Amino acid sequence: MAADTELTPTKYIDHHLTHMTVQVQEGAFWALHIDTLVTSILLGILGMGFVWLVVRKATPGVPSKRQAFVELMIEFIDNEVKNTFHGNRHVFVAPTALTIFVWVLLMNTMDIMPIDITAWVTENVFGLHYWKIVPTTDVNTTFALALSIWFLMIFFSVKVKGLGGWMYELFCTPFGKNPLLWILNLLFNFIEYVSKPLSHSLRLFGNIYAGEIIFLLIGMWAATGVAGAFFGAILGAGWAIFHILIVTLQAFIFMMLSVVYISMAHESH
């Protein structure tokens, strides 16, 4: 029992990286990370709810500070979308970009929360032993977003160009419509279709996960003594400040890539 309760670095990291899991059904696939799901939905409700509350009372006259902030963000995103997407962006693409940016940004920002304090709170206040508060360090989240965008890509490809047009594009681009090249084209497009969601999701996941690991390492150093605690605090603060840039940048990149992929689906080669 003594070995179980003793806190080793491995256990420390392991504890922080373990999801609270519920088995929905038998089988490895049917596990559900409750912490990821609940945190992300709460953050989504918080973020979109805030925007909604502000927007509901939006006036065309002089805006309040909160409205000005939301407008600033929305106009920034709208501008980015306008430069990339050339259809009617207000129907779907721009609101989707806004959702992605706000949600992913909030989920990433959880990374800056002091890991051990939040772990203590979830354990002692809510009684949850395992609770990862950063949903984007769960590969399921990033893949869920990336694959949703991927399906939207295919949906818009078929919708804009028709099933025949999409097939034509799969077989006859980018190398040409010679039947000899069909296999090559298909292979090329297949690789593109596989690599897009992979790079899309793993970029976000990797960046945030790595950030989390570094916070854990700093936390481990801080546990070694006074000097460790001192330098750990300085490094932790530095890394957190640097991380503000990373979480925003990654949220922005994720949003921009989503917009670019959906835009590409709208355009024929």
Place this chain on the structure above:
Amino acid sequence: MNINFTLISQALAFSTFIWFTVKFVWPPLLRAIEERQKTIADGLAAGERGRHELELAGQRSSEILKEAKQQASEIILQAEKRASEIVEEAKNAAKVEGDRIIAGAKAEIDHEIFSAKESLRQHAANLAIAGATKILRKEVDANVHAELLASIEEDLK
């Protein structure tokens, strides 16, 4: 790092949030922003119009000023002309009046001369008669020569 059912639930959450944003968040704000853009555009247009009107008003005022100046100079010209006319008239009138006065004075003088001559003649006649009377007193009877004297007196007149 294991793919599991979380992925599907996250995807569902994601689509719900997208639906919510598309339906409830984006349209009202877009409306507000577009309305404000319209207001700003209207304001700018009104400002432009105001500037244009100001320009026109400035043009109009300078035109009016020019006209007024022209009118004023015309009036001054007329007044000067009229003034010189009046002066001319006054001169003429004064000349006529002077001539008249001179003519009157001349007539008066003539009259005076005539009456002076008359009285002189009378005096001379009287003196002559007196002289003649003194000369003739001794030689001539007044009664005898009265007729002669009267005729002389008549001649002298």
